[in-house]
Amino acid sequence: MAPVEPSGQYDFDLLVIGGGSGGLACAKEASSFGKQVVVLDFVIPSEKGTTWGIGGTCVNVGCIPKKLMHQASLLGESIQEARSYGWNIPDPISFNWESLVEAVQNHIKSVNWVTRVQLRDKKIEYVNGHGVFEDAHTVIAKMKNGKERRITAKDIVIAVGGRPRYPDFPGCKEYCITSDDLFSMPTSPGNTLVIGAGYIGLECAGFLKGLGYEATVMVRSMLLRGFDRGMVDLVQAEMEHKGVNFLFGKIPVKVSKQPNGKLLVEWKGGDEIGQGEFDTVLVATGRKALSEELNPSAAGLQVHPESFKFITNAEQTNIPNIYAVGDVLHERPELTPVAIQAGKLLAGRLYNGIQEQMDYDNVATTVFSPLEYGCVGLTEEEAINRYTENGIEVYHAYYKPTEFFIPQKNVKHCYLKVITLLEAPQKVLGMHFIGPQAGEVIQGYAAAIKAGLTYQHLKDTVGIHPTVSEEFTRVAITKRSGDDPTPQSCCS
Numbered sequence: 001m002a003p004v005e006p007s008g009q010y011d012f013d014l015l016v017i018g019g020g021s022g023g024l025a026c027a028k029e030a031s032s033f034g035k036q037v038v039v040l041d042f043v044i045p046s047e048k049g050t051t052w053g054i055g056g057t058c059v060n061v062g063c064i065p066k067k068l069m070h071q072a073s074l075l076g077e078s079i080q081e082a083r084s085y086g087w088n089i090p091d092p093i094s095f096n097w098e099s100l101v102e103a104v105q106n107h108i109k110s111v112n113w114v115t116r117v118q119l120r121d122k123k124i125e126y127v128n129g130h131g132v133f134e135d136a137h138t139v140i141a142k143m144k145n146g147k148e149r150r151i152t153a154k155d156i157v158i159a160v161g162g163r164p165r166y167p168d169f170p171g172c173k174e175y176c177i178t179s180d181d182l183f184s185m186p187t188s189p190g191n192t193l194v195i196g197a198g199y200i201g202l203e204c205a206g207f208l209k210g211l212g213y214e215a216t217v218m219v220r221s222m223l224l225r226g227f228d229r230g231m232v233d234l235v236q237a238e239m240e241h242k243g244v245n246f247l248f249g250k251i252p253v254k255v256s257k258q259p260n261g262k263l264l265v266e267w268k269g270g271d272e273i274g275q276g277e278f279d280t281v282l283v284a285t286g287r288k289a290l291s292e293e294l295n296p297s298a299a300g301l302q303v304h305p306e307s308f309k310f311i312t313n314a315e316q317t318n319i320p321n322i323y324a325v326g327d328v329l330h331e332r333p334e335l336t337p338v339a340i341q342a343g344k345l346l347a348g349r350l351y352n353g354i355q356e357q358m359d360y361d362n363v364a365t366t367v368f369s370p371l372e373y374g375c376v377g378l379t380e381e382e383a384i385n386r387y388t389e390n391g392i393e394v395y396h397a398y399y400k401p402t403e404f405f406i407p408q409k410n411v412k413h414c415y416l417k418v419i420t421l422l423e424a425p426q427k428v429l430g431m432h433f434i435g436p437q438a439g440e441v442i443q444g445y446a447a448a449i450k451a452g453l454t455y456q457h458l459k460d461t462v463g464i465h466p467t468v469s470e471e472f473t474r475v476a477i478t479k480r481s482g483d484d485p486t487p488q489s490c491c492s
C-alpha cells in the first residue's frame, strides 16, 4: 500500500500520543481507513531506572507479565496437587525467579517486536519521542538524544495512560519499587511488603506468595475499593488461608536500609507504631495520569482538578480536534480492553462514519488474587443504592469445584452471587464469582448481560457438567430466604 498523503495543511491526519493499548488500537484502525497516522511513544524511566519498549503498560509492566507470573504461581500449586493425582514428583521442588523473569521478558520483547512490525506494515510512523503540546494542532516530540521534532496533525488523540504514584515518606523513592520494576527484577524479591490493597497490590502479593516468598500487604483502609464488599471479604480470607499476611489500618512513615541490606519499614496506625524488615518493598498505592507532562494548557486543554484526567464527551476533550482514550480519562475503568474498544470506536467515528459510542457500563473484570474473583455489572451495594433492598434479589451459592476434592483444596471461599431486579423477568444487574478461572467464567456471562440476561435465562440454561461455570445455571437460593447456600452434593 502506498503511503497516503495527509489532508490539508498538516503533517498527518492523526497524531496519537501514547503507544499503549488505546493509542495503538486507535492508530491501527485509523490507518485502515486510509489516514496518515503517527504514533509517539516514550517511556520515562522509573525511579529505579526501569524502562521498556512500545506497547504501553499492559504489554510491558501490566496485564501480560502479571498474568504470566500468576500462571507461574498457579503451576507451583498444581505441581503439589499433582502428587495426589498419582504423579511422582521429587521433593522438594524448586523455583528460580531469574528463569521466570527471563521467560517473561523474552515474551514481552517478542510482543514489542511484533508491534513495531505491525506499525511498519500499516505505514504508521512510530516516533520514540516524548510528546508535549505546543498548540492544539502541534506537538513537540523530544527524543532520548535531546533532539526535537515538531509534528502537526489535524486530529490528536491523547492515550498516555498513567504510572504508579509514590506516596510521600522518607526513603520511598530511594528504596521502594513499583509494579513498573517488579516484573523485570534481576534478583528474587524475597520477603516482600506490598503497600496498598488495590487489585495490583493484591495480585502481586498473591503470586509472590504462590512462588514461595513471604508476602505482607499493608492496608490503609480497605481492600479492593469499589468492588462488592462480601466478595472482597472472601478474597481476603482466601489470601490469608494461602499465607499472605495483612497489616490493617497502617500507613508507612519511613523506609531505611539496614547494614544487613534489608529494608526497615516503620509504620503507624492510630496510636500504634510498628516496624518490620523486608527484602523488597513494593508500593501499589494507585496510579497517576500522565496528563500534566503533556503541557495541556498550551493546547487549551482542561483537566479535572483532582484526578488531572481528561473529562470527555464521547472521548472528545474541550478542544474539538483533541480526543483522549484509556486510563487518562476521568472516572472510566482503567482496563486494557476498555482503552482498545474506545480507541477503535473513536477512529471509526472520526474516519469511517460509524455512530457507535463506547459503552463503559457492564465491563467485566477479574482480580487474579490468585484464586480469581471475576465480576461484571453492579455490586450488591450499588444495586441497593440504585434500586433499594426491596427492589433487588440476590441469589448466591457456595460450590465445590470437582478438581478440588482429590488434593483436598480449600473450597470455603468458592462462592458466587447473581444480583437481579426483583420484578419479573428479573433482569440481571451483576454477577460475581470467586473460584478457578473466574475470568474465563465471567467473560461469557458479560456478553449475556449485554444481551439482556434475566434470571429466567440462567435457569433455562443447561449447564456443562462438571464445570464451575455451570454453578450460575443452578443458583436458586436467595439471600432474602436466609437458607443455607452451602452445597449438599455435587451432582443433584
Ligand code: FAD
Pocket: 017, 018, 019, 020, 021, 022, 023, 040, 041, 042, 043, 044, 054, 055, 056, 057, 058, 059, 061, 062, 063, 064, 066, 129, 130, 131, 132, 159, 160, 161, 162, 179, 200, 290, 293, 294, 325, 326, 327, 328, 334, 335, 336, 337, 339
Ligand atoms: P498505556 O497502556 O499505559 O500506554 C500509554 C503509553 O504512552 C505508554 O507507553 C507511555 O509510556 C506513553 N506515554 C506517556 N506519556 C507520553 C508522552 N507525553 N509522549 C509519548 N508517549 C507517552 N488491565 C486489564 O484489563 N487487565 C489486567 O489484568 C490488568 N492488569 C494490570 C496489572 C498492572 C500491574 C498494571 C499496572 C495495569 C494493569 N491493567 C490491567 C491496566 C492496563 O494495563 C491499562 O488499563 C492499559 O494499559 C491502559 O492503556 P492506555 O492506552 O490508556 O495506556
